Amino acid sequence: QISIFWFRRDLRLHDNAGLYHALKSGNPVLPIFIFDRNILDKLEDKKDKRIQFIHNAITEIQEQLQALGSTILVKYGTPEEVFPALLNEYNVSAIYTNHDYEPYAQIRDEAVKEYAMTEAADFYTFKDQAIFEKNEVLSGAGTPYTVFTPYSRKWKEKVNTFYLKSYPNEKYFNNFLKTEKMDIPSLAEMGFQSTATVFPKKEVRDNIVKNYAEKRDFPAIEGTSKLSVHLRFGTVSIRELARTAQKLSETWLNELIWRDFYFNILHHFPHVGQGVSFRREYDKIQWRNNEDEFKKWCEGKTGYPIVDAGMRELNTTGFMHNRVRMIVASFLTKHLLIDWRWGEAYFAQKLLDFDLSANNGGWQWASGSGCDAAPYFRVFNPRLQTEKFDKNLEYIKKWVPELNSFDYPLPMVDHDFARKRVLEVYQKALKGA
Numbered sequence: 001q002i003s004i005f006w007f008r009r010d011l012r013l014h015d016n017a018g019l020y021h022a023l024k025s026g027n028p029v030l031p032i033f034i035f036d037r038n039i040l041d042k043l044e045d046k047k048d049k050r051i052q053f054i055h056n057a058i059t060e061i062q063e064q065l066q067a068l069g070s071t072i073l074v075k076y077g078t079p080e081e082v083f084p085a086l087l088n089e090y091n092v093s094a095i096y097t098n099h100d101y102e103p104y105a106q107i108r109d110e111a112v113k114e115y116a117m118t119e120a121a122d123f124y125t126f127k128d129q130a131i132f133e134k135n136e137v138l139s140g141a142g143t144p145y146t147v148f149t150p151y152s153r154k155w156k157e158k159v160n161t162f163y164l165k166s167y168p169n170e171k172y173f174n175n176f177l178k179t180e181k182m183d184i185p186s187l188a189e190m191g192f193q194s195t196a197t198v199f200p201k202k203e204v205r206d207n208i209v210k211n212y213a214e215k216r217d218f219p220a221i222e223g224t225s226k227l228s229v230h231l232r233f234g235t236v237s238i239r240e241l242a243r244t245a246q247k248l249s250e251t252w253l254n255e256l257i258w259r260d261f262y263f264n265i266l267h268h269f270p271h272v273g274q275g276v277s278f279r280r281e282y283d284k285i286q287w288r289n290n291e292d293e294f295k296k297w298c299e300g301k302t303g304y305p306i307v308d309a310g311m312r313e314l315n316t317t318g319f320m321h322n323r324v325r326m327i328v329a330s331f332l333t334k335h336l337l338i339d340w341r342w343g344e345a346y347f348a349q350k351l352l353d354f355d356l357s358a359n360n361g362g363w364q365w366a367s368g369s370g371c372d373a374a375p376y377f378r379v380f381n382p383r384l385q386t387e388k389f390d391k392n393l394e395y396i397k398k399w400v401p402e403l404n405s406f407d408y409p410l411p412m413v414d415h416d417f418a419r420k421r422v423l424e425v426y427q428k429a430l431k432g433a
């Protein structure tokens with residue numbers, strides 16, 4: 001009899017809750033990963049960097065497991081196909097995994113659990129990617145928080161060493177199934193290609209965290225951790241990072257709490273994951289949705305340098321600085337009156353750190369339809385944002401080198417005109433709301 005541990009967005013052997021419980025259960029553990037065709041087949045870009053990132057992470061795990069005389073079993077297919085085959089081949093007593101809060105994942109996990117039960121195998125799942133989840137942080141009245149500040153206050157009241165303790169997986173490393181190495185399907189076999197991408201490093205730099213509060217808003221300097229892709233795929237442990245944050249920077253800790261907060265919103269208000277505004281009255285807005293304008297925004301050719309720099313950074317690297325994400329999102333929804341869902345979908349294709357809950361939260365915040373909304377009449381002024389956060393145009397010049405030449409387009413819309421237009425459209429939609 002063996003136990004299976006199913007990796008998803010928790011691609012590490014250390015401090016991994018579900019893996020810890022699997023290893024402790026006593027049966028030899030076979031770790032598996034599925035390159036899920038339900039997800040992969042929908043990706044249009046065959047050079048999608050995230051597939052490469054996952055492939056690298058799995059390869060690293062494979063090397064660590066080999067050193068322990070074990071292996072990871074990696075399949076390319078759908079969970080619906082893979083589990084029946086596995087349960088046929090091995091005598092599986094239980095499947096262990098970690099919680100995933102996204103709508104597709106919930107349905108997938110329910111189906112695997114039901115199937116496992118018909119085969120007399122148990123299905124166990126654990127909290128791993130958040131510090132607090134589901135109903136762990138509720139208001140005094142027992143309701144979910146919809147505003148960040150009181151949520152974070154309660155989060156900080158509740159947190160203690162128990163919640164931030166690492167799981168000592170290493171103690172049980174002997175319990176991996178001893179077996180020959182099994183080959184990992186190559187990117188090419190799955191129809192993908194690798195690129196020359198250099199991924200952000202998997203390290204927490206103490207000096208960045210220490211200076212975070214002063215430096216985080218300036219896209220030209222390395223003021224933020226760039227750990228988002230690692231948090232997204234679980235190549236780092238949130239518990240370790242939260243302990244570092246507690247020691248070094250409350251501002252940075254707040255960012256980690258934002259992440260929990262948006263998991264919490266998606267869990268309690270699943271309509272946000274189904275294309276519906278958090279504040280439903282915002283779905284009455286008459287978007288202009290001009291496709292040519294959308295294309296200019298995507299390509300970074302709006303004539304607003306800070307917007308264009310951000311979009312080009314995204315298109316080239318799969319990353320964009322948070323300050324600039326806010327500016328480009330505001331520009332799309334407010335200046336161009338393009339539905340936030342278009343921007344959300346574009347980010348979902350391009351961001352290495354794409355996460356449904358944080359991305360949706362960011363977009364709805366920018367459009368004003370979200371929880372903890374910035375008032376809708378606040379329209380970011382790209383010029384003033386540039387003066388404050390990229391005064392010497394360092395960031396802009398890096399991504400828009402043709403800035404001062406005739407090649408650079410004129411602003412596609414006048415700021416004052418756009419501001420007036422969006423206020424009218426929003427007011428009309430929200431009248432009486």
Ligand code: FAD
Binds near residue numbers: 255258353354355
């Ligand atoms: P740091 O500033 O070092 O912060 C540390 C970590 O805290 C981040 O890695 C991230 O995991 C978390 N975090 C920080 N800010 C937020 C936030 N506002 N919401 C949730 N978690 C946060 N973040 C994503 O991880 N995935 C997304 O798909 C995503 N989409 C966004 C879309 C928009 C329109 C906006 C405005 C923000 C979005 N963010 C998203 C939040 C934020 O921009 C990124 O988390 C951050 O820029 C990542 O850089 P970093 O790792 O250097 O973060």
